[in-house]
Amino acid sequence: MSRFWNPLIEQLEPYIPGEQLDDSSIIKLNTNENPFPPSPNVIAAIEEEARTKLQLYPSPAVDNLREEIGGCYGLKKEQVFIGNGSDEVLALSFMTFFEPGKAIKYPDITYSFYPVYAKLYQLDVEEVALEDDFTISPPSLFNAEGGVIFPNPNAPTSLYMELEAIEEILKNNPDQIVIVDEAYVDFAKASAASLIDSYPNLLVIQTLSKSRSLAGLRVGMAMGHKDLIDGLTRVKDSFNSYTIDRLAIAGAMEAFRDTAYFEKTRNEIIKTREYFRQELEKRDFHVLPSQANFVLASPAGIEAEKLFMELKQAGFLIRYFNKPKLENYLRISIGTKEQMTKLLHAIDYIIEK
Amino acid sequence: MSRFWNPLIEQLEPYIPGEQLDDSSIIKLNTNENPFPPSPNVIAAIEEEARTKLQLYPSPAVDNLREEIGGCYGLKKEQVFIGNGSDEVLALSFMTFFEPGKAIKYPDITYSFYPVYAKLYQLDVEEVALEDDFTISPPSLFNAEGGVIFPNPNAPTSLYMELEAIEEILKNNPDQIVIVDEAYVDFAKASAASLIDSYPNLLVIQTLSKSRSLAGLRVGMAMGHKDLIDGLTRVKDSFNSYTIDRLAIAGAMEAFRDTAYFEKTRNEIIKTREYFRQELEKRDFHVLPSQANFVLASPAGIEAEKLFMELKQAGFLIRYFNKPKLENYLRISIGTKEQMTKLLHAIDYIIEK
Numbered sequence: 001m002s003r004f005w006n007p008l009i010e011q012l013e014p015y016i017p018g019e020q021l022d023d024s025s026i027i028k029l030n031t032n033e034n035p036f037p038p039s040p041n042v043i044a045a046i047e048e049e050a051r052t053k054l055q056l057y058p059s060p061a062v063d064n065l066r067e068e069i070g071g072c073y074g075l076k077k078e079q080v081f082i083g084n085g086s087d088e089v090l091a092l093s094f095m096t097f098f099e100p101g102k103a104i105k106y107p108d109i110t111y112s113f114y115p116v117y118a119k120l121y122q123l124d125v126e127e128v129a130l131e132d133d134f135t136i137s138p139p140s141l142f143n144a145e146g147g148v149i150f151p152n153p154n155a156p157t158s159l160y161m162e163l164e165a166i167e168e169i170l171k172n173n174p175d176q177i178v179i180v181d182e183a184y185v186d187f188a189k190a191s192a193a194s195l196i197d198s199y200p201n202l203l204v205i206q207t208l209s210k211s212r213s214l215a216g217l218r219v220g221m222a223m224g225h226k227d228l229i230d231g232l233t234r235v236k237d238s239f240n241s242y243t244i245d246r247l248a249i250a251g252a253m254e255a256f257r258d259t260a261y262f263e264k265t266r267n268e269i270i271k272t273r274e275y276f277r278q279e280l281e282k283r284d285f286h287v288l289p290s291q292a293n294f295v296l297a298s299p300a301g302i303e304a305e306k307l308f309m310e311l312k313q314a315g316f317l318i319r320y321f322n323k324p325k326l327e328n329y330l331r332i333s334i335g336t337k338e339q340m341t342k343l344l345h346a347i348d349y350i351i352e353k
Numbered sequence: 354m355s356r357f358w359n360p361l362i363e364q365l366e367p368y369i370p371g372e373q374l375d376d377s378s379i380i381k382l383n384t385n386e387n388p389f390p391p392s393p394n395v396i397a398a399i400e401e402e403a404r405t406k407l408q409l410y411p412s413p414a415v416d417n418l419r420e421e422i423g424g425c426y427g428l429k430k431e432q433v434f435i436g437n438g439s440d441e442v443l444a445l446s447f448m449t450f451f452e453p454g455k456a457i458k459y460p461d462i463t464y465s466f467y468p469v470y471a472k473l474y475q476l477d478v479e480e481v482a483l484e485d486d487f488t489i490s491p492p493s494l495f496n497a498e499g500g501v502i503f504p505n506p507n508a509p510t511s512l513y514m515e516l517e518a519i520e521e522i523l524k525n526n527p528d529q530i531v532i533v534d535e536a537y538v539d540f541a542k543a544s545a546a547s548l549i550d551s552y553p554n555l556l557v558i559q560t561l562s563k564s565r566s567l568a569g570l571r572v573g574m575a576m577g578h579k580d581l582i583d584g585l586t587r588v589k590d591s592f593n594s595y596t597i598d599r600l601a602i603a604g605a606m607e608a609f610r611d612t613a614y615f616e617k618t619r620n621e622i623i624k625t626r627e628y629f630r631q632e633l634e635k636r637d638f639h640v641l642p643s644q645a646n647f648v649l650a651s652p653a654g655i656e657a658e659k660l661f662m663e664l665k666q667a668g669f670l671i672r673y674f675n676k677p678k679l680e681n682y683l684r685i686s687i688g689t690k691e692q693m694t695k696l697l698h699a700i701d702y703i704i705e706k
Contacts (some may be wrong), residue, residue: 004500004530004554014590017413035409046403046600050396052491053386054604055566060370084437087593099359120591177357201357213408216599237367238439238473238613246569247399247600251407332578 008122015116018335029333030317032155032184032328034269034295035214041254041263042214058249060241068256069221073193080225081233082252084243086183086207086220089232092119092183092239093149093203093222096231097177098123107136109146109325111155111181127332130157130325134288138165142172148204151181152226153188156321156331158290160188163195168197169344177228179203187273188210188291193223200225209295211266212255218338219244219252266328269334276332276340283347294333301351310350316343361475367621368469371672380695382686383670385508385537385568385647387622389689394607402603413594418602421609422574431579434586435605437596439536439560439573440442442585444470445554445592446575447504449584450530451476455499460489462678464508464514464534483510484544489640489651491518495525495629509674509684513541516548523552530581532556532625539564539619540626541644546576553578563646564619565608572597572605588666620646622646622687629685629693636700647686654704657681663703669696 001010019033037043066077083089092118098104105126106114118125128140132156141148147170153160170178178201180192185206193204203224209215237242239249244252254264277287277295284300299307308330309321319331334340354363371384390396419430436442453456456477459467471478481493481555487510494501501522506513523531533545538559546557556577562568575585589596595606608615613696630640630648637653651662661673661683672684687693 002578002584003528004450004581005584006449009449009584009587010586012591014587015594016590017594020412028409031410033410036408038407042409044402049401050403050600050604054391054396054569056387057370057380057384057386057562057568058571059373084674085593085595087595091592094363096359097357116591120588165537168677175356188657209410215410215595218411218595218598225355228357228394231355231358231362234362234367235473236366237369238365238469239444240438241370242440242568242571245571245598245601247403248598251403258669322495 012119013116015113018083019317025315027316027339028334029335029339029343030319031215032210032292032333033215033294034340035267035334036213036265036268038213038255039258042251042260042263045250045254046247049246056244058242058244058246062244062249065244065252067130067255069223072256073191073223075193075196075223076226079196079223081222081229081236082244083220083222083236084207085218086181086205087113088243089205089220089222090181092203092232092235093118093152094118094121094123094261096235097203097228098147100124100189103144104146105141105144105148106150107154108155109134109154111151114149133241134336135159138168141169144176145172147177147179148173149179149181151183152192153184153290153292155184155292156294156296156319156326157346158184158288158292158294158296160291162304163190163192166192167199170195173201175201177201177203179205181212182206182291187270193208196224197288200227203228208252208255212262213265214251214255217248217251221249237345272336272337272340275337276334276344279344283351294331296329296331298328299330304330306348307347311343311346314346314350318345357659365472366469370465372669372670378668380669380688380692382688382696383672384568385563385645385686386568387563387618388687389566389618389621389690391566391604391608393609394611394614395604398603398607399600402599407599410513411597411599413590415597415602418597418605420575421606424456425609426544426576427574428546428549429579430611432549432582433666434575434582435587435597436573436589438562438571439558441465441596442558442573442575443534444473445585445588446532447471447474447476449588450532450556450581451500453477456497457499458494458501459499459503460507462487462507462510476512483657488512489514491521492525494522497529500530500532501526501575502532502534504536505545506537506643506645508537508645509647509649509672509679511641511647511649512644513644516543516545519545520548520552523548526554528554532558535559536563536614537645540623540646540664549577551596552582556581561605564678565615566618567604567608570601570604572601573574621684623695625690626687628690629687629697632697638700647684649682649684651681652683652700654675657683660700660703664699665694667703669699
């Protein structure tokens with residue numbers, strides 16, 4: 001605490017990201033990163049941009065990237081907003097669309113940054129309990145006073161909600177914004193972006209950190225009705241005009257253009273996920289039916305926390321949440337098949353010993 | 354306006370940055386960019402980083418860069434905060450240290466983002482009038498209710514305040530934070546960073562966009578007492594854990610390491626500034642004694658706005674502020690000597706015709 005702080009600062013409970021270790025001997029499966037590097041075209045575009053105009057400001061409106069992304073989803077550039085990672089897009093969205101005194105709804109087990117934003121903007125929150133099988137009950141998110149936010153697939157449950165259910169949530173919040181946080185959607189059935197032209201209250205947020213292998217580049221986006229994008233832009237331009245640097249713009253453009261590479265690596269991860277899930281089930285683990293690039297699994301024959309600790313000692317970093325309902329579960333990112341096989345061997349060794 | 358916006362959003366008056374045109378036939382002297390590219394070492398470091406781990410998150414604490422920058426100023430890494438451009442550092446500082454209901458003080462002619470942040474965070478403001486010669490009177494910034502912020506050198510006046518005067522402001526605000534925004538200080542006499550160990554209420558903010566030729570990379574920093582940096586970090590980690598991407602970290606490291614390149618380009622710009630100032634004075638322009646990488650000048654024989662418009666037509670972009678006290682002035686960034694000579698020829702042609 002410092003006497004120079006605004007009194008609110010003391011009350012914040014900042015987000016704690018998964019450990020980022022710069023030790024390449026560790027197999028890092030704790031922050032849902034992509035095991036594959038970005039497309040070679042992304043790297044070439046960054047190198048080209050670095051050699052040209054780094055002394056000049058980037059475009060504050062990022063029109064070219066908004067157009068490129070819009071094109072992928074059948075949207076106009078006026079329906080796309082770009083931010084410095086989807087965390088920034090989420091932070092700006094909380095500020096733009098939610099309002100103190102009107103409770104927002106989100107699931108009680110969800111992305112742990114939501115309560116942090118709520119504290120930062122002094123928002124009231126109604127945390128909605130998941131069902132016993134960890135699914136979100138759509139009616140639990142109906143008739144929110146101040147808006148709705150949830151990830152699809154949800155994190156850390158990995159569970160996907162069908163678009164029909166999302167439409168029900170949208171219809172039952174006609175005067176409130178519904179934010180669908182699709183960080184992991186490229187590993188799932190379908191994006192809600194196809195609903196944007198039908199629902200002016202829908203904001204879809206995505207990131208390039210997972211399926212596009214660009215966690216290190218910090219690019220995220222929101223898609224929705226032009227009025228929603230205009231609101232986000234007003235707030236962004238009152239906070240920081242140039243949030244996306246030239247290299248990130250150049251790299252992100254290519255990440256959306258090289259669809260072949262995107263499809264190949266995404267499908268590889270989905271295949272490895274299914275392999276890994278089956279292997280865990282053979283070992284009697286309870287594994288939720290993931291549509292993300294991670295699984296949430298409850299081990300058999302050993303406590304989750306103990307397995308987490310022993311795997312860490314063995315050089316495997318996964319994620320354990322010491323939280324109600326999750327104390328028997330582990331969240332494991334999907335790496336390469338080779339990494340997952342090594343992990344399975346380590347699990348076998350730990351459980352058998 | 355949209356019914357889904359928080360009511361505050363309608364009242365915002367977003368910052369409007371100088372025009373960013375992607376037309377290389379234009380001589381662009383309107384946003385105080387550096388005419389020189391960054392050090393070749395910066396570019397090499399970015400290329401190297403792009404080829405390695407872009408699929409992994411960057412370090413959320415950015416310890417290596419904080420240590421590097423601290424080393425340049427005789428500070429510990431705990432006294433350094435890194436942000437996504439100094440605009441983000443300013444935005445987070447307004448949120449961390451200023452409080453609604455307690456008026457903050459800044460000059461009435463200053464960086465035009467300050468009133469934008471004040472609106473965003475609903476802060477009360479006491480704008481303090483500059484002297485007739487455009488200098489800031491230090492006593493006008495004494496005894497602020499809610500804190501002080503001013504650029505040194507000030508923008509767009511280009512005028513520098515001596516450190517002794519800054520110390521007076523610090524001593525006369527013992528219980529309030531004093532933020533010195535040093536975007537242009539590398540073109541001036543000295544940074545207030547040397548005062549940090551003596552004043553726990555001093556926060557110094559800098560950017561790599563001007564003297565380090567990295568406007569396109571988006572890196573800024575704050576330096577001050579550890580408690581101030583801790584407060585900023587709490588807010589950052591409640592907003593966006595990873596604000597600086599891997600490429601920006603790698604490039605910024607080298608920008609601070611290659612001191613020879615930094616000194617050479619900075620001195621070249623200072624030399625060109627003095628040449629340009631003398632040339633304008635030969636033409637009876639009134640030029641303020643700049644310690645920045647731009648000059649504020651009042652033309653002779655033509656109205657400022659007319660000269661601005663005609664220069665634009667002739668392919669030279671400079672900045673005109675249609676604001677009280679500034680209506681007879683133009684802000685002109687310092688480019689290469691060749692660019693400034695071309696600009697002088699264009700000015701001569703326009704005035705003589």
